[in-house]
Amino acid sequence: MEVDPGDRFQSADEFKLALLNSKSKTQQLLGTYTVSPPPSAEERISDPKKTETVLVHSMPPEEYAFVSPRKKQLERDRRIRRSLLGGIIAILFIGLLSVIFFFPNLLPVSARNMLPFLPAMTPTEIATQVVVVLPTAAEQLDITVTPDLDFIETQTASAVDPSALATPIGGDYLQIAYSSLRTGVAQIYMTNILTDQAIAITNMPGGACQASWAPDGEKLVFISPCNIKKDTYPQSSLYIINADGTDLQPLPSALGGDFEPAWSPDGKQIVFTSLRDGYMQLYSYNVENEKIARLVDTVNGKHARQASWSPDGKKIVYAYKRIDTYEIWTMTNQGADELQLIPSGNQVLNYQPVWSPDGKLILFSQQSAKEFTFPNLFSVDVDGQNDPLQVFLGVLSIEDVKYSPGAIWIAYESGGERGYHVYYSTPSGANLARITEDVTFDDFDPAWRPVPKTP
Secondary structure (H helix, E strand, C coil), X not given: CCCCHHHCCCCHHHHHHHHHHCCCCCCCCCCCEEECCCCXXXXXXXXXXXXXXXXXXXXXCHHHCCCCHHHHHHHHHHHHHHHXXXXXXXXXXXHHHHHHHHCHHHCCHHHHHCCCCCCCCCCCXXXXXXXXXXXXXXXXCCCCCCCCCCCCCCCEECCCCHHHCCCCECCECCEEEEEECCCCCCEEEEEECCCCEEEECCCCCCCXXXXXXXXXXXXXXXXXXXXXXXXXXXXXXXXXEECCCCCCEECCXXXXXXXXXXXXXXXXXXXXXXXXXXXXXXXXXXXXXCCEEECCCCCCCCCEEEEEECCCCCEEEEEECCCCCCEEEEEECCCCCCEEXXXXXXXXXXXXXXXXXXXXXXXXXXXXXXXCCCXXXXXXXXXXXXXXXXXXXXXXXXXXXXXXXXXXXXXXXXEECCEEEEEEECCCCCCCEECCCXXXXXXXXXXXXXXXXXX
8 A cells, every 4th residue: 555655754753753652552642741850858858748750741842743744734735825815816906906096997987986086087989980981962072171070078168158159161060969967967058069168058947958950050949858868758848949048938838748859941840749649749830820730640559750851841751650660751841741761570670860961861770679789870762762771880879860061970879888978970980079078977869050041
C-alpha cells in the first residue's frame, strides 16, 4: 500500500518524537507534564509529604504539539484560497469604482440619480448608416456651406428674446418646437439649433404637447392637459398661442378629448383626432368661422387618427384601423375619396404618416403587431404603386417624423431604455444630432418652425 507523500515525516526530529509518543497508549505524551524538583533537607524534615514526587500537568508547548503533515498542508491550502478570494474581491470593488467615476455613461439613469457626485455625462454621437436616400427639394439647392452640427446643449429661458430668432437658411429657420419633461410636466419649448437656445413657450398647469405650427410661423396649436408622453389624451383640449408665449386662446372642445392637431398649409383649417364619439375620429376646425366638421365616419371602434396634410393642402393622409391593425389611407381635405395606400394585414402596424414637402413620398413608422419591436421608418410613393422601402438613419427607433419647410432636415423621436429624445438630421441621415444633451427627461413631438411665404 502506497503512503501518501503528505503523510511522511519531514525531518528526523518529527520521526523521533512520534516514536517516543507511541511507546504506550497509557503513557502520557512527552511535553504534557513537568516533574517538580526534589525538596530540600529542611523541607523533608518539616514536611514529610513533600518527599513524594508530584507530577504537574500542563499544556504541551506549541513547538512540541504533534500535527500531521497532511493537516499542515491542508491549512496552507486554506490560507492560500482565502488570500486569492480576498484579492479577487478587492479587484472587483476597485473596478466597480473605476466604472462609476470614469465611465458614468454606462450606468442606468436611476443609478446615476442616486449618485449626485458623479461628473456630468457626455453624449455619444450615433453613427449613421444610409441605405435609402430620400429625394427632396434640397437636392436642387445650391448650398456651398453646411453647418457642422453636433450635439447641442440647450438652456431654458423664461421668455422669447426677439434678437435670438434665427435667420432663415436654405428656406429654414432651423428652429424646432417640441415637448419636454425637464420641469417634471410636459411643456412646449423652441430650440434654435444654431444658437444653442431653448425657449419656453407654454406654462400650462396640466402640461402641453403635440405642437403644430401655423404656416406663417407666428402661432402654434397644441393640446392640454398633457403631463407625459402617451398614445392618446382623453379629456384634453386644443389651444392656440403665439410663438412668444402670449395670447393663449382655447378652441371649442367636447366631451371625450381632442388631440393630434395639424394646421393646414393655407392656415384655414386645423384637422384633429377626437374622442367625442367614443372612439377616435378625424374632425376639422375652421379657423375663420370657428365651425367644426367631421371628416370621416367609420364603424364604431374602427379608429381614424394621426392626420397629416399634403403640401398643397388638398389631401390628408391618416392611419385607419380598419381590421385589427392600423393602415395608411388618404382622402381629400373635405373627407371624400378615401383610399387605402398601404395594407397592413394582421402582422404589422403602419402609423404616424407624414407627407414629404415635394408631395412625392409619404413616410410612416412600422412595428410588429405580434411582438414588441422598435418602430422602423418606411417610405412609399403617394400612388402606392411600389412596395415601401425601409429608411435607415442610424438610431434605435424612429417615430413622429417631421420635415423642415425647406426639406433640408427631418426631425423625429427616438426612444429606448433611457426614454424618448428628439433627433434631427438630413433626410439621408447625415449631421445626426440630438436636441438636448440631458438624458434624464423625455423630449417628444417635434415640429419645425416654418418660414413665412413671401407674396
